[in-house]
Amino acid sequence: MFCGWQLLHDYKAISELKEGEILIDILTQTCFHNGKPMQPLVMASILNSWMNEDLESNNIPLSAIEKAQLKVKFHTEKHKGQRNQAVRWTRPTSHFISCRLDCVGVIATDEKEYFGHYSEIEEWPTNYGG
Numbered sequence: 175m176f177c178g179w180q181l182l183h184d185y186k187a188i189s190e191l192k193e194g195e196i197l198i199d200i201l202t203q204t205c206f207h208n209g210k211p212m213q214p215l216v217m218a219s220i221l222n223s224w225m226n227e228d229l230e231s232n233n234i235p236l237s238a239i240e241k242a243q244l245k246v247k248f249h250t251e252k253h254k255g256q257r258n259q260a261v262r263w264t265r266p267t268s269h270f271i272s273c274r275l276d277c278v279g280v281i282a283t284d285e286k287e288y289f290g291h292y293s294e295i296e297e298w299p300t301n302y303g304g
Contacts, residue, residue, distance in 0.1 A: 194248065267300045
């Protein structure tokens, strides 16, 4: 979900951070960049809402979740021109930002930890975040 269209709400923040690791505590909606507290990303709220809806639809009490975190290692690069021609942007600029995202999510109960991994390269025009 982090690598989806809703990331557009955080393009500016990610562009300004440039690189490192973001940790999102989905339960508390708090965020850290390279271990230091940061202004929460919009994505923290989106992930929290999604998780709560998913737990409810599967009859899992929120109290059963001890930890819900997403770690995202990322690196941005500003470059001339759009590389991914499959995406159409309104008001594209001559420069774009590419961002490599390597995500690891964990959900933990008192019985077990569940992990998920996902990697992607996202790209957006500089007027959307850089």
